[in-house]
Amino acid sequence: xxxxxxxxxRPTPRPGGGGSAPALDSGTRRGDAVFxxxxxxxxxxxxxxxxxxxxxxxxxxxxxxxxNTANVxxxxxxxxxxxxxPKFGIGALAWGTLVTSLIAIVIAAPVAVGVALFITQYAxxxxxxxxxxxVDLLAAVPSIIYGLWGILFLVPHMQGASQIISxxxxxxxxxxxxxxxxxxxxAGVILAIMILPxxxxxxxxxxxxxxxxxxxxxYALGATRWEMIKLAVLPYGRSGVGSAIxxxxxxxxxxxxxVAMVLSTSSIFVTKLLQPGGNTIAANIALQFGSAxxxxxxxxxxxxxxxxxxxxxxxxxxxxxxKHGGEARERRGLGALFRIGGRGDNTPMxxxxxxxxxxxxxxxxxxxxxxxxxxxxxxxxxxxVPDVVADEAAGRNRTHRATRGAGLGGGVLxxxxxxxxxxxxxxxxxxxxxxxxxVIPLASILWLVVSKGSHALNVDFLTHSLRNIDEKQPGGGVxxxxxxxxxxxGLATLMxxxxxxxxxxxxxxxxxxxxxxxxxxxxDVMMGLPSIVAGLFILSLWILGLGQKANGFAGALALxxxxxxxxxxxxxxxxxxxxxxxxxxxxxxxxxxxRTIMKIVLPTALPGIITGVMLGVARVMxxxxxxLLVVGxxxxxxxxxxxxxxxxxxxxxxxxxxxxxxxxxxxxxTWSAALLLILIIMLLNIVARLIAWWKKPGRA
Amino acid sequence: MAKRIDVAGLSxxxxxxxxxxxxxxxxxxxxxxxxxxxxxxxxSTFLRTLNRMHEVIPGARVEGxxxxxDVDLYGTGVDPxxxxxxxxxxxxxxxxxxxxxxxxxxxxxxxxxxVKKRSELDDVVESSxxxxxxxxxxxxxxxxPGSGLSGGQQQRLCIARAIAxxxxxxxxxxxxSALDPISTTAIEDLISQLKSEFTIVIVTxxxxxxxxxxxxxxFFNISGTGTPGRLIEIDDxxxxxxxxxxxxxxxxxxxxxx
Ligand SMILES: Nc1ncnc2c1ncn2[C@@H]1O[C@H](COP(=O)(O)OP(=O)(O)OP(=O)(O)O)[C@@H](O)[C@H]1O
Ligand SMILES: [Mg+2]
Numbered sequence: 006x007x008x009x010x011x012x013x014x015r016p017t018p019r020p021g022g023g024g025s026a027p028a029l030d031s032g033t034r035r036g037d038a039v040f041x042x043x044x045x046x047x048x049x050x051x052x053x054x055x056x057x058x059x060x061x062x063x064x065x066x067x068x069x070x071x072x073n074t075a076n077v078x079x080x081x082x083x084x085x086x087x088x089x090x091p092k093f094g095i096g097a098l099a100w101g102t103l104v105t106s107l108i109a110i111v112i113a114a115p116v117a118v119g120v121a122l123f124i125t126q127y128a129x130x131x132x133x134x135x136x137x138x139x140v141d142l143l144a145a146v147p148s149i150i151y152g153l154w155g156i157l158f159l160v161p162h163m164q165g166a167s168q169i170i171s172x173x174x175x176x177x178x179x180x181x182x183x184x185x186x187x188x189x190x191x192a193g194v195i196l197a198i199m200i201l202p203x204x205x206x207x208x209x210x211x212x213x214x215x216x217x218x219x220x221x222x223x224y225a226l227g228a229t230r231w232e233m234i235k236l237a238v239l240p241y242g243r244s245g246v247g248s249a250i251x252x253x254x255x256x257x258x259x260x261x262x263x264v265a266m267v268l269s270t271s272s273i274f275v276t277k278l279l280q281p282g283g284n285t286i287a288a289n290i291a292l293q294f295g296s297a298x299x300x301x302x303x304x305x306x307x308x309x310x311x312x313x314x315x316x317x318x319x320x321x322x323x324x325x326x327x328k329h330g331g332e333a334r335e336r337r338g339l340g341a342l343f344r345i346g347g348r349g350d351n352t353p354m355x356x357x358x359x360x361x362x363x364x365x366x367x368x369x370x371x372x373x374x375x376x377x378x379x380x381x382x383x384x385x386x387x388x389x390v391p392d393v394v395a396d397e398a399a400g401r402n403r404t405h406r407a408t409r410g411a412g413l414g415g416g417v418l419x420x421x422x423x424x425x426x427x428x429x430x431x432x433x434x435x436x437x438x439x440x441x442x443x444v445i446p447l448a449s450i451l452w453l454v455v456s457k458g459s460h461a462l463n464v465d466f467l468t469h470s471l472r473n474i475d476e477k478q479p480g481g482g483v484x485x486x487x488x489x490x491x492x493x494x495g496l497a498t499l500m501x502x503x504x505x506x507x508x509x510x511x512x513x514x515x516x517x518x519x520x521x522x523x524x525x526x527x528x529d530v531m532m533g534l535p536s537i538v539a540g541l542f543i544l545s546l547w548i549l550g551l552g553q554k555a556n557g558f559a560g561a562l563a564l565x566x567x568x569x570x571x572x573x574x575x576x577x578x579x580x581x582x583x584x585x586x587x588x589x590x591x592x593x594x595x596x597x598x599x600r601t602i603m604k605i606v607l608p609t610a611l612p613g614i615i616t617g618v619m620l621g622v623a624r625v626m627x628x629x630x631x632x633l634l635v636v637g638x639x640x641x642x643x644x645x646x647x648x649x650x651x652x653x654x655x656x657x658x659x660x661x662x663x664x665x666x667x668x669x670x671x672x673x674x675t676w677s678a679a680l681l682l683i684l685i686i687m688l689l690n691i692v693a694r695l696i697a698w699w700k701k702p703g704r705a
Numbered sequence: 706m707a708k709r710i711d712v713a714g715l716s717x718x719x720x721x722x723x724x725x726x727x728x729x730x731x732x733x734x735x736x737x738x739x740x741x742x743x744x745x746x747x748x749s750t751f752l753r754t755l756n757r758m759h760e761v762i763p764g765a766r767v768e769g770x771x772x773x774x775d776v777d778l779y780g781t782g783v784d785p786x787x788x789x790x791x792x793x794x795x796x797x798x799x800x801x802x803x804x805x806x807x808x809x810x811x812x813x814x815x816x817x818x819x820v821k822k823r824s825e826l827d828d829v830v831e832s833s834x835x836x837x838x839x840x841x842x843x844x845x846x847x848x849x850p851g852s853g854l855s856g857g858q859q860q861r862l863c864i865a866r867a868i869a870x871x872x873x874x875x876x877x878x879x880x881x882s883a884l885d886p887i888s889t890t891a892i893e894d895l896i897s898q899l900k901s902e903f904t905i906v907i908v909t910x911x912x913x914x915x916x917x918x919x920x921x922x923x924f925f926n927i928s929g930t931g932t933p934g935r936l937i938e939i940d941d942x943x944x945x946x947x948x949x950x951x952x953x954x955x956x957x958x959x960x961x962x963x
Contacts, residue, residue: 130763218800222863224761226814226870227790236813240804422819 069303108193119439147627259535458680505572540631557646575617747934857888
């Protein structure tokens, strides 16, 4: 009796019982423990997912590899894994991948750096942000649209360009003349356009971080603008830009659909850059998958594994290049593509958070608008290039006059030599040219898609499927594909957002030590993951491994893998922007950590998180490659993504499955589907950025 | 080739805000002129209008007149790049170019001006480093990065970099505020030596420093937050510290204010 009485009459101390300090409150502790357990669990789940995926890829590749009678790494002959005996190797494919990506990087890197210089150093300050968005929009255009534009617009135009190149360089064997068009060179050009925005975005962030004192030191020495860039901006940005270029290279290696559509593939070892033929690892997966049997699928998975390892190494290399603090810049640049107000927003945002947090600034809120944030980036962007060019030219003339007129001894205030002036103007002019060069494809794509796609885009198109519609027959539409796109992207969002948010909260609020570093590393890995590899993951794990069906849900799973890193990264950036003063204010009131996060931190960061999620949705909606692998394509309506007996169409797969048709009616539908896809994606992008802009302080 | 600066009715703006208002003064050649005054009164802003560094800030502009030996620095036809070449500047925080060696840092301005001859560069680098009292310390490591020097050495490197292009005027914005007392003494000695060749303007918060190194002192003040800074008076340093004309100057110097 005496042993029981105390517990019965006096149960364990109630929360906060006995007036003890709230920190000792066991209820609070339990809440914190549960919450931190949940976010940590999400982080660990992510690692398990990556581990399982890798294991299943290796496991699936194993069978095909052991059956293979050729050396998988060096064999350059025809891809024939389903023959008896199986014979396949990635020699020629890897070479083709390397060649196209190198062509892409050679073209894209200088243009992208020029674009970044133009936006950060030359463009008028007010315009700079808008110009940055325009380049970012290039990144939002889905691969399938690039492919469509490439095959129907670029390929014919590349014939002329190829002719010119072979006229000049034809004496070199790689540039030998022949049939031009669907060559690795054309594929490289398409890839260049596709990776340009990412290199430009990262370089832009890097250049914006140039320490102001370096810029001033250069100017104080009497440097022209271009000389200042050479003295301060470029040396400072060297490693960041290098890493941006390597990351762009990694993107080019993994790009699938655009190459598959543009390149006239053949299993040769490419040596003639301007002539058709060649193939890449990624394109080969997309093209061979439909006709692959069991060993064939295993062989494709094996090649995907190689692609995965190579992009992994390339991404790792990119990170190595910017060891010292560069990582943050590069991540910010990557982030810039998938978020949020863009440059210059962070500072005012912090300022506002600080203001709300401390309220002590109440009297001097107006001081928020004075200068500091503005000065940071657009330091020398006082006038536009045309102005500068005119200015510098006029300056020269005027100075000569002034020098003579004032009879200045020793030409003390004589302008820098004509050559220096000229160089500076030339450099400015060149950056404008690179910007124009970068925007031309965007304008051309939009023009082509709108002009070809608009007349078949009507209510019937939105409300009918392609069931029983012949290629030659007008009518029909993409109702079935809209359903598929919305359901798959929606399911992917439903899965990616909670997991992604939890992981982001873990990384920002709890993450310390080994686990956090590992998770961060794998998020970076996922960020650079080729989308076709995400498809292979789900194929080997979910469909082949767990015996699930190739339906809309499998597609959603693949999209989730692509969306997760975007959600994590952008939420992380937003959570980091919430100043510690807010958290401390909340702790000081005795609010436990988990409630502080739920009630203070997350709501404060919410607009930015929503923006990041929307940009992620826009990104995965346009995905083609993974869907080709894990969702069967059908022409009729299927509203049930879990239906195991039939697949589901999406807008990108409709385009992919119809673009080769020679028939007018079908072509019209392809373009209308493209227009619809672009409209949806642009709309999501614009709304997402508007939310960020709307929530930006000083905009009330 | 020290030169005289004349300023008349100068105001400077950051966007719509006027930071300094109606400043007129003469800065004599081969003297050291010190600018003192409370924080935010516009000393740096004014200093930067003298070599047209002010206008590199977006939205910033200047009204009024600055002449360098009768040449209007803001006149049409005058090139800011050329102005900055003849009026050098040393900043509060030492800012050597981190990717360049000590030698290249000093040679940077000359290289910009198109000097290519190795022997000429060698000569100027040596004489400038000597002029900045840094030669002995770095003689044997000219090829090492400038960022490897101590703060005080870096600041002297920046001074060497500024005097290497043989400017007419040297502007210094709190050049010692990031330095320890020994480095500060080294720079103060250097300033006293340099004034035989250059016109020197120095912004400082250190009253003793102004008294020690300058011949003339200008006192700036603001009447309240948000109002533009003004020049209260400029006079011989001995007079400003012993017997200023304005009450505000006396209050500031004796520590009753600011
Ligand atoms: N880049 C800028 N943008 C907007 N306002 C500025 C900027 N720089 C300075 N100001 C404002 O101009 C005024 C004068 O500043 P300045 O830096 O010239 O003062 P100072 O006398 O040098 O102060 P300190 O002794 O603290 O260096 C201040 O009100 C300041 O807030
Ligand atoms: Mg100052």
